[in-house]
Amino acid sequence: MVPTEYFLVISAILFGLGALGVLIRRNPLVIFMSVELMLNAANLALVAFAYQLQSITGQVLVFFVITVAAAEVTVGLAIILAIFRRRENVDVDDMSSLKG
C-alpha cells in the first residue's frame, strides 16, 4: 500500500498551489476556486491520516468540511454576484474604495 507520506506530499503541493492562486490571480472567481483547492488539499491530508491511524474521525471531519465549504461557496458567490453584477470586467483590484 502507498505510504501515507505520499498523500501528504500531494496535499502539500496542492495547498501551496492554491495559496499561489489566491495571491496571483485577479479574477475573484479564480481566487475562490484556489481557496477550494486549498480546502481539498486539507481534506486529502485528513483522509490520509484517518486511514493511517485507523480512525473514522478524520472522515467525519472531511464530511463537515465539505458541507461548510458548500455553504461558504453559496454565500461567497452571492456576494461576488452582488458586487460585480453590472461591471464589464471582474477584477478584485477595482474594489479599493476602502483603501487608506
Added chain:
Amino acid sequence: MAPTVIFLVFAFIAVVTGIGVIFSRNAVYSALLLVVNFFCLAAFYVMLNAQFLAAVQVTVYAGAIMVLFVFVIMLLSPAREQSVFRSMRRQGLTAIPLALIFIGLLVLAVSTGSMTPMRDGYSLEEINRLGGGAHAVGSVLFTEYLLPFEVTSLLLIIALVGAIVLGKRRT
C-alpha cells in the same frame, strides 16, 4: 507495485490540473480543470478506503459546487482575462519563487517527519462487515458527532437565507 503506479498517475493528473487551475487565462477552463482535480482526489479517497467520502466528493463538490461556479462564471465574466500576465509582472515574479519555496518546505516537513508506524487501516472486510463506508461514517456521525451535525444544518439554513437576501434585486 500496482497501487503505487495508480497513485502516481492520479497524483500527476491532480498536480497538473492544479497548476492549470491557477494559470489558466479562461475562467471556465479553470473550473473544468478543478472538476478533474476533484475526481483525482475522489480516486485518492477510494484508495484510502473512504468510499463514501469519494461519492460525497463527486456528488457535492464536483457535482454541485462546481456547477454553481460555472453558472456564476457564465453570468459574470464572458471575456477572457488577459490581466494574469499584467499583474504577473508586478507580483507574480515574486510570488512564484516564494510559492515554490513554500511548497518545498511543506513537502520536506510532511515527508521527513516522524510518524507512528502504519497500521493496516480499515481492511476491506471490516468495511464490508460494517455495511460499507456509509455505515461506518454514519454510525459515528449520529452518535458522537450529533451536535456538530445539527449545527451544520443550522449553518446551511443561514447560508441559504444569506444567499437569497444577497441575490434579491433592490426594487
